[in-house]
Amino acid sequence: xxxxxxxxxxxxxxxxxxxxxxxxxxxxxxxxxxxHPATHGVLRVEIKTDSEIVAHAIPxxxxxxxxxxxHSENLDYRGVIPFVDRLxxxxxxxxxxxxxxxxxxxxxTEVPRRAELLxxxxxxxQRIASHLxxxxxxxxxxxxxxxxxxxxxxxxxxxxLFEEVSGARLLYNYIWIGGVWNDWTDEQLQRVGxxxxxxxxxxxxxxxxxxVNKIFLKRTVDVGILSVQDCFDYGATxxxxxxxxxxxxxxxxxxxxxxxxxxxxxxxxTGEHGTVGDCWNRYIVRMRxxxxxxxxxxxxxxxxxxxxxxxxxxxxxxxxxxEVYVRHECPRGELGIHLVSxxxxxxxxxxxxxxxxxxxxxxxxxxxxxxxxxxxxxxxIGSIDIVLGEVDR
Amino acid sequence: MSHAVPHNSVxxxxxxxxxxxxxxxxxxxxxxxxxxxxxxxTVEYPEVRIVLPERARMRLFNDAQNCISCTQCALACPVDCxxxxxxxYPEGTELKKASNGTPIRLHLTQFVIDTALCCYCGLxxxxxPTECLTHSxxxxxxxxxxxxxxxxxLAPDVIAWxxxxxxx
Amino acid sequence: xxxxxxxxxxxxxxxxxxxxxxxEDAKCDGSVLVEAAHxxxxxxxxxxSGTMNxxxxxxxxxxxxxxxxxxxMAKFDLAAPAQLLLKVRVTDRVNxxxxxxxxxxxxxxFQERECWDMLGxxxxxxxxxxxxxxPDDWEGFPLRKDYITxxxxxxxxxxxxGKMNMGDREFIVRQDMIKKAQEAxxxxxx
Numbered sequence: 001x002x003x004x005x006x007x008x009x010x011x012x013x014x015x016x017x018x019x020x021x022x023x024x025x026x027x028x029x030x031x032x033x034x035x036h037p038a039t040h041g042v043l044r045v046e047i048k049t050d051s052e053i054v055a056h057a058i059p060x061x062x063x064x065x066x067x068x069x070x071h072s073e074n075l076d077y078r079g080v081i082p083f084v085d086r087l088x089x090x091x092x093x094x095x096x097x098x099x100x101x102x103x104x105x106x107x108x109t110e111v112p113r114r115a116e117l118l119x120x121x122x123x124x125x126q127r128i129a130s131h132l133x134x135x136x137x138x139x140x141x142x143x144x145x146x147x148x149x150x151x152x153x154x155x156x157x158x159x160x161l162f163e164e165v166s167g168a169r170l171l172y173n174y175i176w177i178g179g180v181w182n183d184w185t186d187e188q189l190q191r192v193g194x195x196x197x198x199x200x201x202x203x204x205x206x207x208x209x210x211x212v213n214k215i216f217l218k219r220t221v222d223v224g225i226l227s228v229q230d231c232f233d234y235g236a237t238x239x240x241x242x243x244x245x246x247x248x249x250x251x252x253x254x255x256x257x258x259x260x261x262x263x264x265x266x267x268x269x270t271g272e273h274g275t276v277g278d279c280w281n282r283y284i285v286r287m288r289x290x291x292x293x294x295x296x297x298x299x300x301x302x303x304x305x306x307x308x309x310x311x312x313x314x315x316x317x318x319x320x321x322x323e324v325y326v327r328h329e330c331p332r333g334e335l336g337i338h339l340v341s342x343x344x345x346x347x348x349x350x351x352x353x354x355x356x357x358x359x360x361x362x363x364x365x366x367x368x369x370x371x372x373x374x375x376x377x378x379x380x381i382g383s384i385d386i387v388l389g390e391v392d393r
Numbered sequence: 394m395s396h397a398v399p400h401n402s403v404x405x406x407x408x409x410x411x412x413x414x415x416x417x418x419x420x421x422x423x424x425x426x427x428x429x430x431x432x433x434x435t436v437e438y439p440e441v442r443i444v445l446p447e448r449a450r451m452r453l454f455n456d457a458q459n460c461i462s463c464t465q466c467a468l469a470c471p472v473d474c475x476x477x478x479x480x481x482y483p484e485g486t487e488l489k490k491a492s493n494g495t496p497i498r499l500h501l502t503q504f505v506i507d508t509a510l511c512c513y514c515g516l517x518x519x520x521x522p523t524e525c526l527t528h529s530x531x532x533x534x535x536x537x538x539x540x541x542x543x544x545x546x547l548a549p550d551v552i553a554w555x556x557x558x559x560x561x
Numbered sequence: 562x563x564x565x566x567x568x569x570x571x572x573x574x575x576x577x578x579x580x581x582x583x584x585e586d587a588k589c590d591g592s593v594l595v596e597a598a599h600x601x602x603x604x605x606x607x608x609x610s611g612t613m614n615x616x617x618x619x620x621x622x623x624x625x626x627x628x629x630x631x632x633x634m635a636k637f638d639l640a641a642p643a644q645l646l647l648k649v650r651v652t653d654r655v656n657x658x659x660x661x662x663x664x665x666x667x668x669x670x671f672q673e674r675e676c677w678d679m680l681g682x683x684x685x686x687x688x689x690x691x692x693x694x695x696p697d698d699w700e701g702f703p704l705r706k707d708y709i710t711x712x713x714x715x716x717x718x719x720x721x722x723g724k725m726n727m728g729d730r731e732f733i734v735r736q737d738m739i740k741k742a743q744e745a746x747x748x749x750x751x
Contacts, residue, residue: 322589
């Protein structure tokens with residue numbers, strides 16, 4: 001994308017003659033500030049605009065920086081789980097599972113089958129809840145209020161189920177090292193099945209209400225196009241990469257846990273409306289993933305059998321000297337946890353680094369912004385689905 | 394540019410017009426049914442309160458009569474919000490027993506939880522050996538000053554309330 | 562797999578001294594260590610030969626004798642996915658610098674800024690070398706092991722006495738220490 005605006009803030013007129021020389025304008029610096037209803041958190045984007053068109057977008061991060069990585073160097077491994085919860089607070093189960101998987105890999109613990117199946121079920125339910133939130137807030141950013149409330153009504157059902165089992169609605173502290181904290185009763189599992197059956201027709205409703213709506217199409221089609229090579233260059237993963245047409249899903253391509261036993265498709269952006277890699281395709285990948293998650297949950301409910309939910313884990317956890325890098329497919333992309341332990345007697349991680357997918361996606365905003373109108377920029381930010389808790393840690 | 398280049402034809406104009414009207418009507422048909430046909434899901438708080446599930450993790454409650462001052466909760470807490478002080482009983486005093494049978498060897502002189510720091514994770518409740526530290530269902534405890542968020546579980550009014558509700 | 566990658570790097574970039582660091586415990590990940598001066602050539606080789614086409618993350622660890630910058634690279638290939646931890650050691654804690662690989666992997670832009678912010682490793686030829694998460698005029702590098710938080714930031718107290726409960730927090734540590742001392746004394750007497 002050729003940028004005809006120079007970084008110091010001057011816009012070149014389209015034709016250069018004596019008259020247009022006099023009309024040369026400066027770029028207007030605007031703060032899409034930390035307080036903004038459409039930036040999905042405290043994100044500050046400094047936009048330099050040439051009338052309505054964005055020339056440069058410079059994201060400024062750090063408004064939600066809580067030094068979680070430094071804190072975890074003073075906490076024992078179980079105490080880090082509430083901190084990891086608060087990274088991407090809309091998909092806490094996925095965050096917990098990635099961290100716990102890293103610790104379990106270094107410890108070599110065996111997790112009972114029922115616990116693994118419950119983890120998969122809760123993470124897929126969490127994926128549905130997170131995508132519903134992304135769908136609702138994206139529609140809200142673009143101006144429609146009803147889908148937001150419908151999505152939240154469904155999401156409320158998932159959160160109530162989680163509250164019954166783990167005790168909290170958003171920051172669960174449920175997936176523990178060696179298994180999960182509490183067991184699900186048969187009655188609660190029955191309710192999960194009922195929820196899946198009641199929810200499936202709702203997805204068709206959202207499709208009819210938003211996905212094929214002409215106004216939505218006009219605002220998201222051909223906006224913020226990312227090629228697969230752009231995604232590789234910048235390290236984009238998850239729905240952003242799949243929206244550009246590359247069928248990469250860690251659950252299928254680098255499987256972990258019991259995912260090889262499950263049958264599900266990996267939706268990609270196919271250019272049904274608009275070009276592959278635009279906002280609409282990223283959005284439709286998320287909507288289709290919700291249906292795939294329902295498939296996985298139904299398969300879990302068929303496979304689940306009674307058993308214990310916590311494996312054998314010593315009371316004081318001492319990890320061997322070394323490091324691991326574990327990647328899991330979270331609703332917003334691939335979360336990577338780099339855990340370094342110094343071995344011996346130490347009960348705390350030596351270094352915990354969280355590779356956040358939203359951090360890499362925010363770095364793509366300066367690539368996508370030039371040439372868009374400010375309203376299109378809002379649509380772009382909504383389509384990459386960022387949560388600042390994860391970006392800033 | 395952001396949008397596809399529009400075709401300049403009459404047919405395209407009417408096709409776009411038709412799709413705009415039809416998709417809008419399709420959407421409004423869905424939302425229109427919500428005017429009369431749907432049960433209201435709004436809970437009229439504070440007149441109506443939802444009954445929380447049994448495991449809900451709201452404000453902590455410590456039954457100080459049963460506490461053996463093991464400080465496991467303070468050590469497990471990731472944000473260090475539990476402040477415990479205890480001293481040994483003088484030699485020869487008769488030791489009371491906690492609810493699970495262990496004799497209470499230490500006299501608890503301070504048990505304060507700073508609920509402003511507490512992250513409601515529940516790690517302290519899982520390590521308590523006598524299960525005196527539990528989560529209640531109280532979520533309406535806002536205070537005017539931040540010091541008021543430090544709950545003293547040895548205060549006389551808390552002990553009196555506890556004696557009323559906890560059966561021996 | 563690490564051996565083939567290390568051999569490939571050594572063949573393509575003489576002087577890189579790529580060595581495989583196998584983990585002491587079989588459950589942990591191994592990595593490849595290269596010389597800090599040649600990281601740009603190594604990254605160019607990895608990209609050109611198609612060994613690793615995505616840079617996922619640049620993290621750093623402060624081992625007190627040296628700062629270790631870890632490049633987490635991945636191969637996104639539907640047929641043969643792979644992952645590599647590429648390490649570089651920086652011994653100069655004051656002015657340690659490494660060449661930036663932003664021209665090869667644009668993902669490095671934000672990642673290197675974070676490494677500078679948290680650990681103080683400079684990246685030569687980085688287009689926008691400033692702090693990313695901490696405020697721009699913050700002093701010190703938080704993830705270093707010898708980091709002490711500054712007392713004042715622009716006139717505001719960083720840890721105000723009244724809000725931090727420091728006395729009460731140290732209290733718990735003191736209780737723990739007192740208990741350990743009592744047990745040690747009891748052990749000695751017996």
